[in-house]
Amino acid sequence: MPFHDIAGRVSEVRERIAAASARGGHGQQVTIIAVTKTHGPEAVRAAWSAGLYAVGENRVQEAVRKMTAVEVPVAWHLIGHLQRNKVSALEHFAVLHSLDSVRLAEAVNEYGVRRGCAVEVLMQVNVSGEASKGGIELAAVPVEAERLAGFTGLRVAGVMTMAPYGASDCELRRVFQGARTARDMLTSAGHPASELSMGMSNDFEVAVEEGATMVRLGTVLFGARS
Numbered sequence: 001m002p003f004h005d006i007a008g009r010v011s012e013v014r015e016r017i018a019a020a021s022a023r024g025g026h027g028q029q030v031t032i033i034a035v036t037k038t039h040g041p042e043a044v045r046a047a048w049s050a051g052l053y054a055v056g057e058n059r060v061q062e063a064v065r066k067m068t069a070v071e072v073p074v075a076w077h078l079i080g081h082l083q084r085n086k087v088s089a090l091e092h093f094a095v096l097h098s099l100d101s102v103r104l105a106e107a108v109n110e111y112g113v114r115r116g117c118a119v120e121v122l123m124q125v126n127v128s129g130e131a132s133k134g135g136i137e138l139a140a141v142p143v144e145a146e147r148l149a150g151f152t153g154l155r156v157a158g159v160m161t162m163a164p165y166g167a168s169d170c171e172l173r174r175v176f177q178g179a180r181t182a183r184d185m186l187t188s189a190g191h192p193a194s195e196l197s198m199g200m201s202n203d204f205e206v207a208v209e210e211g212a213t214m215v216r217l218g219t220v221l222f223g224a225r226s
């Protein structure tokens with residue numbers, strides 16, 4: 001599939017983000033993460049040429065294959081679950097959005113210490129409590145934040161969350177506000193947590209109104225995934 005209209009889509013999305021940001025009043029900068037999963041390398045090139053310099057992938061193998069085929073220097077963000085025995089794949093990624101358990105945090109920390117350079121991570125928080133979703137529960141964040149405070153192999157730069165699909169406006173806001181609370185808990189524990197990765201194609205405007213600093217957008221940029 002060609003992505004010839006991507007520049008137009010990006011400018012439309014940027015306008016919607018600017019309007020949502022003004023409504024929300026948080027005054028934050030918002031980075032668009034172009035989610036290129038299931039699409040080929042041409043989606044990454046199209047994103048780059050439209051001025052999007054960060055791409056999101058949810059599977060390590062698919063992402064690494066795409067990286068070898070792409071010559072534009074985008075930053076690769078891992079937004080899907082990472083298995084503990086695959087942490088060395090983090091060498092290919094700028095940010096891990098899906099630090100979803102303490103056991104994974106331990107493995108990532110060991111890897112970061114071993115390579116001598118902290119891994120940039122976001123704590124994935126399961127605000128809605130949906131059993132199907134990964135992440136650390138909101139109530140557990142203060143305890144886990146304390147535990148991670150001693151980890152020198154990773155840098156907790158913020159929070160990532162996902163809202164339930166098809167949630168009402170009210171439920172969306174509850175989830176996104178919960179992520180903001182989680183970020184405050186991390187900062188209180190001494191983490192440099194400034195980022196809020198939340199909002200996908202169907203809910204990014206509400207997320208930006210609630211303070212998102214990174215939105216992860218696939219469908220609205222590249223069309224439906226087959």
Ligand SMILES: *Cc1c(COP(=O)(O)O)cnc(C)c1O
Pocket residue numbers: 035037058079080200201202216217218219220
């Ligand atoms: C696929 C995916 C997205 C993008 O979803 P769209 O609805 O296509 O914008 C965002 N975040 C994560 C974690 C994803 O897996």
